[in-house]
Amino acid sequence: xxxxxxxxxxxxxxxxxxxxxxxxxxxxxxxxxxxxxxxxxxxxxxxxxxxxxxxxxxxxxxxxxxxxxxxxxxxxxxxxxxxxxxxxxxxxxxxxxxxxxxxxxxxxxxxxxxxxxxxxxxxxxxxxxxxxxxx
Amino acid sequence: xxxxxxxxxxxxxxxxxxxxxxxxxxxxxxxxxxxxxxxxxxxxxxxxxxxxxxxxxxxxxxxxxxxxxxxxxxxxxxxxxxxxxxxxxxxxxxxxxxxxxxxxxxxxxxxxxxxxxxxxxxxxxxxxxxxxxxxxxxxxxxxxxxxxxxxxxxxxxxxxxxxxxxxxxxxxxxxxxxxxxxxxxxxxxxxxxxxxxxxxxxxxxxxxxxxxxxxxxxxxxxxxxxxxxxxxxxxxxxxxxxxxxxxxxxxxxxxxxxxxxxxxxxxxxxxxxxxxxxxxxxxxxxxxxxxxxxxxxxxxxxxxxxxxxxxxxxxxxxxxxxxxxxxxxxxxxxxxxxxxxxxxxxxxxxxxxxxxxxxxxxxxxxxxxxxxxxxxxxxxxxxxxxxxxxxxxxxxxxxxxxxxxxxxxxxxxxxxxxxxxxxxxxxxxxxxxxxxxxxxxxxxxxxxxxxxxxxxxxxxxxxxxxxxxxxxxxxxxxxxxxxxxxxxxxxxxxxxxxxxxxxxxxxxxxxxxxxxxxxxxxxxxxxxxxxxxxxxxxxxxxxxxxxxxxxxxxxxxxxxxxxxxxxxxxxxxxxxxxxxxxxxxxxxxxxxxxxxxxxxxxxxxxxxxxxxxxxxxxxxxxxxxxxxxxxxxxxxxxxxxxxxxxxxxxxxxxxxxxxxxxxxxxxxxxxxxxxxxxxxxxxxxxxxxxxxxxxxxxxxxxxxxxxxxxxxxxxxxxxxxxxxxxxxxxxxxxxxxxxxxxxxxxxxxxxxxxxxxxxxxxxxx
Numbered sequence: 001x002x003x004x005x006x007x008x009x010x011x012x013x014x015x016x017x018x019x020x021x022x023x024x025x026x027x028x029x030x031x032x033x034x035x036x037x038x039x040x041x042x043x044x045x046x047x048x049x050x051x052x053x054x055x056x057x058x059x060x061x062x063x064x065x066x067x068x069x070x071x072x073x074x075x076x077x078x079x080x081x082x083x084x085x086x087x088x089x090x091x092x093x094x095x096x097x098x099x100x101x102x103x104x105x106x107x108x109x110x111x112x113x114x115x116x117x118x119x120x121x122x123x124x125x126x127x128x129x130x131x132x133x134x135x
Numbered sequence: 136x137x138x139x140x141x142x143x144x145x146x147x148x149x150x151x152x153x154x155x156x157x158x159x160x161x162x163x164x165x166x167x168x169x170x171x172x173x174x175x176x177x178x179x180x181x182x183x184x185x186x187x188x189x190x191x192x193x194x195x196x197x198x199x200x201x202x203x204x205x206x207x208x209x210x211x212x213x214x215x216x217x218x219x220x221x222x223x224x225x226x227x228x229x230x231x232x233x234x235x236x237x238x239x240x241x242x243x244x245x246x247x248x249x250x251x252x253x254x255x256x257x258x259x260x261x262x263x264x265x266x267x268x269x270x271x272x273x274x275x276x277x278x279x280x281x282x283x284x285x286x287x288x289x290x291x292x293x294x295x296x297x298x299x300x301x302x303x304x305x306x307x308x309x310x311x312x313x314x315x316x317x318x319x320x321x322x323x324x325x326x327x328x329x330x331x332x333x334x335x336x337x338x339x340x341x342x343x344x345x346x347x348x349x350x351x352x353x354x355x356x357x358x359x360x361x362x363x364x365x366x367x368x369x370x371x372x373x374x375x376x377x378x379x380x381x382x383x384x385x386x387x388x389x390x391x392x393x394x395x396x397x398x399x400x401x402x403x404x405x406x407x408x409x410x411x412x413x414x415x416x417x418x419x420x421x422x423x424x425x426x427x428x429x430x431x432x433x434x435x436x437x438x439x440x441x442x443x444x445x446x447x448x449x450x451x452x453x454x455x456x457x458x459x460x461x462x463x464x465x466x467x468x469x470x471x472x473x474x475x476x477x478x479x480x481x482x483x484x485x486x487x488x489x490x491x492x493x494x495x496x497x498x499x500x501x502x503x504x505x506x507x508x509x510x511x512x513x514x515x516x517x518x519x520x521x522x523x524x525x526x527x528x529x530x531x532x533x534x535x536x537x538x539x540x541x542x543x544x545x546x547x548x549x550x551x552x553x554x555x556x557x558x559x560x561x562x563x564x565x566x567x568x569x570x571x572x573x574x575x576x577x578x579x580x581x582x583x584x585x586x587x588x589x590x591x592x593x594x595x596x597x598x599x600x601x602x603x604x605x606x607x608x609x610x611x612x613x614x615x616x617x618x619x620x621x622x623x624x625x626x627x628x629x630x631x632x633x634x635x636x637x638x639x640x641x642x643x644x645x646x647x648x649x650x651x652x653x654x655x656x657x658x659x660x661x662x663x664x665x666x667x668x669x670x671x672x673x674x675x676x677x678x679x680x681x682x683x684x685x686x687x688x689x690x691x692x693x694x695x696x697x698x699x700x701x702x703x704x705x706x707x708x709x710x711x712x713x714x715x716x717x718x719x720x721x722x723x724x725x726x727x728x729x730x731x732x733x734x735x736x737x738x739x740x741x742x743x744x745x746x747x748x749x750x751x752x753x754x755x756x757x758x759x760x761x762x763x764x765x766x767x768x769x770x771x772x773x774x775x776x777x778x779x780x781x782x783x784x785x786x787x788x789x790x791x792x793x794x795x796x797x798x799x800x801x802x803x804x805x806x807x808x809x810x811x812x813x814x815x816x817x818x819x820x821x822x823x824x825x826x827x828x829x830x831x832x833x834x835x836x837x838x839x840x841x842x843x844x845x846x847x848x849x850x851x852x853x854x855x856x857x858x859x860x861x862x863x864x865x866x867x868x869x870x871x872x873x874x875x876x877x878x879x880x881x882x883x884x885x886x887x888x889x890x891x892x893x894x895x896x897x898x899x900x
Contacts, residue, residue: 024784029859032780034867040788047795067890070883077876094857094869106858110868113875117868120879124886125792131893132799 006052017045025118026104026111035114039121046122047129055130066130069123077116080109136191136205136258139172143251147244154240162230162581165243169222169250176215183212184606186613190260190324199263200321206260209610213459214257214388216607217380221470222250224585228474229372231581232481242282242370249275253381257388262311262321266304269353269385273300276382280369292365295673299362300353307349313342314396323392327614330395343403346393354386354440357414361670363437364421367429371477374429375585378436379470387443387462391455394615398450407448408541414441416544419551423651424658428476428486428559432469435512435555438548439465445541446530447615454530456612456622457523463604464511464523467593471508472559474586475501479563481582484572488558493568497575502564504586509560511593513553513644514637517626519597519604521637524549526624528633546636553644554651562648600624697818704825711828736776743769756807760797764790781863 021042028034050058059065084093096108105111146168154161179189188208195202207215229246233239252275255268274297281293315321317339318332326332333339355363363383367374377383390407397403418438422431439461446458478501479494480486495502511520531545568575577583596603601624609622628634647654693699746765753759771786849862849870859865867875 028861028864029868030861032784032861032863034781034861034864036867037781037784037788040785040792044788044791044795067887070886074880074883077879081872081876092869092872096858108858110857110859110865110872113872114864114868117875117879120882124882127886128889129796129799131890132796 010052035117039118043122043125066127073119080112147247150243151240162226166226169219172219200315201263204260205258210614213611221380225376227581228585231579245278279373280366289368292368296362303349303352306345310345339400340402343397343400350386350389358669360437364433375473379466391615411441411445419548426488452618455616457526457530459608459612461523464520468508468511471586471590475505478578482575491563492566495564500583504590506560507590509556513556517597519593522600549640550643554647557648701821704821708828739769
């Protein structure tokens with residue numbers, strides 16, 4: 001489906017998709033949103049790009065396959081739950097920094113965990129859609 | 136002691152690397168490990184002999200009585216010295232035996248793992264830890280027995296050994312857990328300190344039986360014996376190690392270890408005496424019937440293990456002491472004989488007792504070791520085997536109740552052992568040299584060192600039994616039983632009945648040796664070996680099990696989506712119906728609250744109904760998909776209205792994705808045809824019933840007063856404890872984070888599965 005209109009549109013839309021999905025991810029702790037929803041949105045955006053430019057092109061551009069994305073996401077989540085162990089606290093204790101960043105909000109291990117969820121969801125959705133569309 | 140286990144595991148991990156660096160001497164380097172452990176054991180000998188057991192505790196999971204406890208008392212130390220001492224020679228032997236094998240590194244890894252697991256068993260101070268090491272020996276022995284994995288026989292035998300011992304291990308685990316519940320602890324020192332713990336417990340016999348099944352399968356007792364003769368598919372060093380001090384001795388060790396706990400449970404004693412007695416005679420008979428050297432030795436091991444189990448079952452002072460003495464004697468001569476067999480097999484290419492003869496001139500050192508070991512096996516004065524035989528007869532004829540039967544059975548077993556000893560120590564080495572596939576010459580140094588040292592030790596240990604073996608063996612039997620007499624070992628106890636019996640054993644043994652061919656011919660005529668036994672049962676049950684698995688998989692996994700859905704829905708509905716019959720109060724159902732219906736809700740619901748009807752009646756797949764999408768978006772809108780923005784947002788996204796997915800696969804799906812009437816009726820039934828049930832449940836739930844403290848708890852503590860105002864998200868990533876972790880892991884695994892399935896399917900078409 002390589003048409004000029006689509007290509008131009010998706011080039012403009014994809015950054016918006018990603019930005020909005022990140023926005024949903026970071027606001028999740030206090031308002032509606034979160035890693036799962038954000039991940040779904042980002043995945044839909046990336047998939048639209050793949051539909052226009054082809055999956056091979058997309059994988060080549062980002063230099064990572066969906067399975068690899070899943071692995072990264074799971075590792076991020078895993079590391080986030082292991083961090084408290086180094087402070088002598090039980091697994092998965094939520095640790096927060098006192099630092100508050102604009103737009104992102106407070107930083108802490110639950111947020112890192114949510115980022116892991118975000119990445120896994122992107123990986124899973126892209127994994128399935130890429131194979132189906134590739135054939 | 137934890138350190139020893141860790142070093143052992145590290146050695147297993149680096150064994151292959153050592154092999155890559157120093158191809159020829161990898162086994163020698165690794166033999167430093169058992170040597171070091173042996174020296175460590177000797178260093179602790181004095182304090183253990185003074186009855187000071189060493190205990191190391193690393194607390195772990197208190198709630199299931201699990202802690203990393205290690206214990207070194209007389210019994211443990213005895214086994215540690217045996218396992219590491221024999222292990223040292225096994226490593227050196229294996230180094231030469233697998234001289235040019237490219238897989239030697241792999242082998243050494245397995246062997247280190249196996250030895251470490253065995254050391255773990257004997258040093259465990261907690262029964263759960265013991266169980267873990269127990270299963271680790273099963274696992275590593277599987278790898279060792281199946282080492283020649285290119286041969287089907289090897290793989291089959293390895294699988295058999297593992298299935299038999301592991302299924303026994305499962306019984307044992309059940310027994311251990313039950314013991315933990317009843318006794319309140321799985322720490323061995325506490326269990327051993329309170330021998331009356333299970334005295335009047337109604338579950339004690341069950342626990343005893345479960346644990347015995349574990350020990351008896353591991354120790355290859357009748358009727359679980361059949362895996363051991365098959366395990367001879369393993370390379371010779373493995374057989375030598377497995378039969379002499381590890382694996383099969385683990386069962387005996389466990390019985391000895393737990394004797395104080397179960398000694399007052401009547402069934403413990405009677406089972407052990409019967410099984411042990413039967414195995415003892417049966418094993419010796421089977422050994423006599425066979426001519427393959429490895430098979431013969433395997434059956435004598437079974438028989439010898441039967442003797443030990445019998446002695447532990449008798450449970451008198453002298454019998455427990457005899458068990459320990461015999462265990463040592465057996466370890467020394469059996470390890471030697473297996474290595475001798477390995478040498479003969481290695482050098483001549485055959486191991487048939489009938490055909491081999493006159494090897495003595497060509498293989499003088501192997502002959503020396505084989506002859507010494509055979510003399511010890513036969514119980515000739517002054518070998519350690521003689522000392523063991525004396526005390527063994529003493530124990531057998533001192534048995535309360537059935538001393539006559541036990542005594543005679545032991546004597547017969549002794550006679551058969553002696554006859555076989557003549558074959559191993561005399562027949563194959565003397566006389567005319569027989570034709571063999573390979574031209575025999577002496578085995579390399581590494582392969583004669585072990586047999587010679589172990590066999591010589593059998594001689595020295597006999598002459599100086601009082602000085603060398605007595606203290607530790609006494610200490611280890613005192614751990615098993617509160618012995619009332621100090622163990623006295625020696626060669627000369629005067630002209631007693633027992634001494635006369637020893638002499639008679641030799642005489643009769645020689646007689647049996649002379650007529651052995653007639654006995655074998657006779658048994659062939661009776662075709663005893665073709666009788667259906669537990670082995671045949673094993674070979675029948677494995678395919679049967681697979682058949683059941685296939686049948687039930689075919690039944691449940693029909694591959695048709697609507698069947699899965701029907702199963703799930705009907706199960707759910709019947710469960711709900713069952714529960715509501717038991718405890719449901721449906722009198723309150725009804726639209727008790729007057730519901731204010733807004734106009735846009737009506738619009739959504741009408742849209743959804745239209746969508747449903749359209750989906751069911753359309754003849755175009757695309758229309759069906761879009762109509763379903765309408766239903767989904769309608770649901771999402773209602774979520775949004777009722778204050779579930781997170782759920783609504785997810786629903787919107789999922790609906791979008793579903794449609795995208797459908798569009799992708801649309802041209803791959805088969806033609807969308809109208810279902811025929813019968814099929815649609817069959818699907819209509821579960822659908823309608825499911826809808827009705829869910830509606831009823833919803834109405835019921837709405838009419839209940841909801842007083843869950845959980846809701847208040849979450850909304851209150853969400854910000855205080857987890858610093859988040861969005862309760863849904865806080866639950867997902869914090870309060871119930873471990874669930875989410877599980878879910879994303881499952882998602883990842885599912886994605887890999889989908890990847891594999893679709894890739895295969897598409898690349899085919």
